[in-house]
Amino acid sequence: MQQLDLQLQEFSFPYTLTRSRRKTLVIYVKSGIVDVRSPLKASTKWINSFLAEKSPWVLRQLADQRKRKQQRLVIAEGSQITLLGHTLTLQIATSGRPRAAQQGSTLTLFVKEPKQDKLEKVFLDWLLEQARQYMPRMAKHYAKQLGVDHKLKDVTFRKTRTKWGHCCQDGDIQFNWLLMLAPQPVLDYLIAHETSHLRYLNHSAKFWNTVAELCPNYKEYREWLTHNGHRLWP
Numbered sequence: 001m002q003q004l005d006l007q008l009q010e011f012s013f014p015y016t017l018t019r020s021r022r023k024t025l026v027i028y029v030k031s032g033i034v035d036v037r038s039p040l041k042a043s044t045k046w047i048n049s050f051l052a053e054k055s056p057w058v059l060r061q062l063a064d065q066r067k068r069k070q071q072r073l074v075i076a077e078g079s080q081i082t083l084l085g086h087t088l089t090l091q092i093a094t095s096g097r098p099r100a101a102q103q104g105s106t107l108t109l110f111v112k113e114p115k116q117d118k119l120e121k122v123f124l125d126w127l128l129e130q131a132r133q134y135m136p137r138m139a140k141h142y143a144k145q146l147g148v149d150h151k152l153k154d155v156t157f158r159k160t161r162t163k164w165g166h167c168c169q170d171g172d173i174q175f176n177w178l179l180m181l182a183p184q185p186v187l188d189y190l191i192a193h194e195t196s197h198l199r200y201l202n203h204s205a206k207f208w209n210t211v212a213e214l215c216p217n218y219k220e221y222r223e224w225l226t227h228n229g230h231r232l233w234p
């Protein structure tokens with residue numbers, strides 16, 4: 001049941017109000033949109049004072065989300081990416097055969113028409129190819145170092161929003177290949193992390209000690225991913 005209450009006070013941010021059979025007031029801020037959920041008969045006064053109280057938090061969330069959006073990867077002429085320590089400048093060209101070609105420090109994306117989704121596809125396909133050449137090799141290398149190479153079954157790729165990597169019980173390791181755009185120590189940390197799960201399928205102290213064997217500065221790189229992971233997404 002959606003209803004916009006016009007008597008509500010004006011705040012420095014627009015929001016929608018949804019009344020429903022709930023008992024509490026709550027605010028969600030997602031993708032720059034503020035969404036207030038209230039009980040059916042919540043008074044305007046209650047909602048206003050709740051919004052006033054939460055307003056600094058809402059503004060912080062909105063500013064943070066705006067910043068993160070600006071920091072996202074832009075696939076366009078002249079954009080720069082780093083791949084395994086090398087900076088590449090993107091160039092867009094038209095061609096009947098969509099593909100990506102790297103020459104020196106230039107990566108040319110050939111597309112039939114320069115539309116964003118087409119550019120992204122060509123770019124992501126190319127990046128996946130780079131990931132295939134690097135990540136399984138590193139996972140094998142780390143698995144050998146830990147003496148668990150017999151447990152590593154396969155390395156596959158999946159673009160999931162929630163996780164950078166995943167290790168299954170059966171020895172399958174999955175990576176989000178956008179990680180290839182992270183600084184190399186961060187990329188290697190994530191590979192070391194998933195490979196360490198071949199030894200411990202949890203996040204126990206023993207697990208983190210194993211990660212530290214492969215990657216002594218892992219905390220720094222884990223932090224980097226938390227604060228900068230959004231930059232790797234187009």
Ligand SMILES: [Zn+2]
Binds near residue numbers: 193194202203
């Ligand atoms: Zn883990």
